[in-house]
Amino acid sequence: MNAAAEERVPVLVVGGSLVGLSASLFLGRLGVRHILVEKHSDTSRHPRGRGNNVRTMELYRVAGAEQRIREAASVLADNHGILQAPSLTGEEQEWLFKEIDPGGGLAKFSPAGWCLCSQNDLEPVLVRCARELGGDLRFSAELLSFDQDREGVTAVVKNRETGEHSTVRADYVIAADGPRSPSRERLGIGQTGPGDLFHNVSITFRAPELAAAVGDRRFIACYLTNPEADGCLLPVDNEADWVFHAPWHPDQGETLEDFTDERCIDHIRRATGVLDMEVQITGKAPWHAAERVAERYTAGRVFLAGDSAHEMSPTGAFGSNTGIQDAHNLAWKLAAVLDGWAGPGLLDTYETERRPVASATSARASARSAEHSHPGYAAAPGAGGGRQSGVLTVALGYSYPRGAVLGTAPELPVVPARMQLTGAPGTRAPHMWLQRAGVRQSTLDLYEKTLVLLTGPEGAAWRAAAANAAERWSVPLPSYSIGTRPEDDLAPEKGADWAEVHGTTPQGAVLVRPDGFVAWRAEGMAADPEAELDRVLAAVLCRG
Structure with a gap:
């Protein structure tokens, strides 16, 4: 060596x-x-x-x-949704879902x-x-x-x-x-879990004629359900290049070598319903779906x-x-x-x-x-x-009931039944639009390299405590006041209430981690803000 x-x-x-x-x-x-x-x-x-x-x-x-x-x-x-159909050429087809974000409702949660x-x-x-x-x-x-x-x-x-x-x-x-x-x-x-779920061979191929059969159905994926030739079709460029996931059954003695170009071409033709289509196989790769x-x-x-x-x-x-x-x-x-x-x-x-x-x-x-x-x-x-x-x-909407967080409810499920991004500790901090020196930005744009403390105009004592704690603990801890006064650091867009969005009061504060998750939240002003922030930083940053 x-x-x-x-x-x-x-x-x-x-x-x-x-x-x-x-x-x-x-x-x-x-x-x-x-x-x-x-x-x-x-x-x-x-x-x-x-x-x-x-x-x-x-x-x-x-x-x-x-x-x-x-x-x-x-x-x-412009591709959205998952289509399910016996073939691309028949009348029977069903959209499992047609739009990723129907109605544009996602905008209220994220930038x-x-x-x-x-x-x-x-x-x-x-x-x-x-x-x-x-x-x-x-x-x-x-x-x-x-x-x-x-x-x-x-x-x-x-x-x-x-x-x-x-x-x-x-x-x-x-x-x-x-x-x-x-x-x-x-x-x-x-490892824990059920293990292997199913196996596929991912086949890349060129077939310019397939675009006509797909037409204006701009799907992310199409599940083709012909029992004799099922699989999943995915567009690469919506024109000539495509991917087909063909089921593979190694448990029945089937090997990768069994997936010859001839077999793959025949399978793709029958699955799509375009029986005379010219198909050029350009690649094959096995993959395994598992839960572990x-x-x-x-x-x-x-x-x-x-x-x-x-x-x-x-x-x-x-x-x-x-x-x-x-x-x-x-x-x-x-x-x-x-x-x-x-x-x-x-x-x-x-x-x-x-x-x-x-x-x-x-x-x-x-x-x-x-x-x-x-x-x-x-x-x-x-x-x-x-x-x-x-x-x-x-x-x-997933959360961290335990970890570098304080004030969570550990008994709650990691994934809730419905979206609840309301500033609770352990959840991804809420998104709201702000103006900063004439530039529009999301609250999420504030979080990357340091802890961040957010307050309203009535949170001056929290901000002073944060400045002192940053020096005392040698921790980067910028704080921002969100309000409509000239001296506030960030201005909410018209009609937005910072405290309401973050589940606190005008006297409260929210500590957000560099990954955008809420580490801790105070609903109001503490009797001793510095002592409270000392307690929080020691717990969140594992510094006894």
């Missing part, structure tokens, strides 16, 4: 797919030096993982990447919106953004092994192009290395994120979004600990907060697959029945 000098870095990210690249972007925004290693030579070339939900787009918005992502996704900007951007288009954007922020992204670099001690992690990395081995010494490791995570295996972390959650997210200084921590059915597009949100939750906590304004115990709250979210979300994804009769999924009788939380509530 040709050993090079040991490199030292605060964070090593293992895996350069959506979650690892998002972790790099978020760490870069927070000024955390890091190295990312990815064993493949480039980003994904296969169009998959396309549904980026509103919470994910909020995070990309604050990180400065939203506009670039929407530009990369422009070709599918962002859903975005249909395939993984092969999104990942290059993340690479560019992360590198512009100083991220050291290394493709064709495979993690061979790692060992950790009380001070850090020592990793051995192989350059797959040259064969050279190098050593990286990191304070912490984010393992975003996929569903068959070697890192998770090395740590001996097991890691028993632990943390082992010492190594943290699991994304598919290494959880797998879930694709219905509802929850999987990659949950992983990206893992990375964001972890990034600010690593930055806070590395910068010295939070205690190491804050990192324990990563698992406390994110694992219950994954468990609830993966169960909801499986139920939604049953509700939609996803091709290839033979759900158990009764699966998906009963009242279920809607997709938006699962994507945006």
Whole structure:
């Protein structure tokens, strides 16, 4: 082995797919030096993982990447809904849902919106953004092994192009290395859940004639239900390039080699109902739908994120979004600990907060697959029945009953029955539009790098206490007064009441974390605001 000098870095990210690249972007925004290693030579070339939900787009918005992502996704900007039909050519068809945001109701909850951007288009954007922020992204670099001690992690990395081995010494490791995570295996972390749900082969193909059969039905996906040739059709450009997910049954002895070009072409023709269509197969990739959650997210200084921590059915597009949100939750906590304004115990709250979210979300994804009769999924009788939380509530309305929060109701479910973004501790802080020096911005735009204290005009004592606490605790803690006076920092738009939106009173205060979740809320003025903020900061930042 040709050993090079040991490199030292605060964070090593293992895996350069959506979650690892998002972790790099978020760490870069927070000024955390890091190295990312990815064993493949480039980003994904296969169009998959396309549904980026509103919470994910909020995070990309604050990180400065939203506009670039929407530009990369422009070709599918007008595609909405999921269609179900025996074929594209028959009269029988049903929209499982036709609009992602019917009536535009999402605007009251968020400044962002859903975005249909395939993984092969999104990942290059993340690479560019992360590198512009100083991220050291290394493709064709495979993690061979790692060992950790009380001070850090020592990793051995192989350059797959040259064969050279190098050593990286990191304070912490984010393992975003996929569903068959070697890192998770090395740590001996097991998984819970039902396991495999169904298997598909994702087939990319060119068929310019298919656009005429699709017509003006601009769907996200079409579930084709011919019992002799079922599957899921997805547009790539709405014209010539398409993806078809064909059910695969390895439990019945079926192998990938059985999916010859001839078989795939015949299956696609019969499924779509366009029997004489010219089809050119351009690629095939197996994928597995499963419901699994890691028993632990943390082992010492190594943290699991994304598919290494959880797998879930694709219905509802929850999987990659949950992983990206893992990375964001972890990034600010690593930055806070590395910068010295939070205690190491804050990192324990990563698992406390994110694992219950994954468990609830993966169960909801499986139920939604049953509700939609996803091709290839033979759900158990009764699966998906009963009242279920809607997709938006699962994507945006989840909460952290325990963790780096104070004043929560731990007995409440992680995913509520309906959306309740009213400023309660443990929930994503409410969105409201503000004016700041003549610029319109959302309250969510205030949250990224520090804790933030919000008050109204009657909260001067809270703001003074925050300034003193920031100095005393060496914690970045800006505070903002929201009101209509010239001296107020932010002005609400006409008719909006800051205190009402945030579930407090004009004398109250709300402490919001860098990830936009409410850490604590005071309904009124405390007898001793400084003592109260001392108590809150000690608890939230794990500084005894």
